């Protein structure tokens with residue numbers, strides 16, 4: 001489509017987005033007060049669908065169980081760009097003291113998905129105000145269950161990337177350690193593959209004073225944990241990134257009893273897909289070797305979680321150029337990948353995509369806590385910027401394709 005250059009030159013798009021600010025804040029606070037966990041986003045997706053219908057978009061509900069899709073069809077056939085937001089909250093007790101805090105005990109929008117949803121609703125409104133694209137389509141994808149439930153995959157299994165086929169996709173994540181008004185992006189692999197492991201070390205219980213008559217699963221587990229750290233320090237190329245974290249360990253019943261078994265859970269994060277593929281065998285060799293050596297046995301499961309996010313070079317360039325136009329020169333930068341996981345990855349393994357971070361940090365507004373923190377909050381001044389960025393990325397993509 002032909003985009004009027006003045007839309008950017010005077011940051012007209014940002015001005016239009018700013019006019020929506022009160023609405024964006026109201027939506028975000030409403031979602032914030034009514035958080036819904038993965039695949040429970042019935043109220044949230046209902047509000048989204050209603051809004052998209054009020055804009056006159058073609059709306060499909062129940063995609064990937066609780067997801068919603070809105071389609072803005074252009075005047076002529078052409079490429080389709082997808083814009084994605086996630087809608088789910090986390091099982092965290094909201095400990096902020098603000099009027100819009102969560103009204104549901106033990107559930108909270110601590111990852112900013114309330115803001116993502118609100119910003120994409122705003123982008124849909126902005127793009128509708130500008131009229132139908134001359135050529136090509138824009139698909140608004142509101143997905144459930146990013147937090148562990150692979151909602152992106154559920155939507156893809158329900159055909160979100162087809163009819164019309166989506167040629168490229170863009171999404172953003174709020175980030176409190178980037179100041180409001182700025183964005184960051186990563187070239188290539190942007191987020192890690194996030195796998196989970198469970199290890200059970202099976203020894204033989206007995207009296208704590210007579211360890212030679214038993215097989216101490218606690219001591220052997222300590223060896224297993226230490227040995228697993230050798231993967232990062234000795235097995236992997238120092239220029240490759242990997243994290244092996246044991247986050248949970250359980251075993252034993254009393255101070256004077258040798259524990260018969262210990263169960264551990266952890267996560268393995270990798271950026272390189274080839275390295276990831278080696279991990280199940282590599283971990284098992286170590287677990288087997290250590291438990292064998294000390295007379296114990298083991299059970300081991302390696303669960304492949306989200307793959308890594310792969311950012312397409314041309315899409316990254318598009319976001320950086322768009323940021324120059326919308327936010328101003330010098331407001332975007334390239335950064336290192338994150339070892340965090342993100343199910344936007346599933347889209348990027350199918351079609352070219354870009355996932356970038358939108359700054360929402362502001363010390364004066366107490367927007368200083370990390371994602372998933374019980375006091376996480378964001379500077380709502382970022383909301384119109386996010387809507388403007390998403391809209392502009394879509395327009396730029398259609399213009400260039």
Ligand SMILES: [Zn+2]
Pocket residue numbers: 111147371372
């Ligand atoms: Zn999260």
Ligand SMILES: [Zn+2]
Pocket residue numbers: 111112113146173
């Ligand atoms: Zn998130």
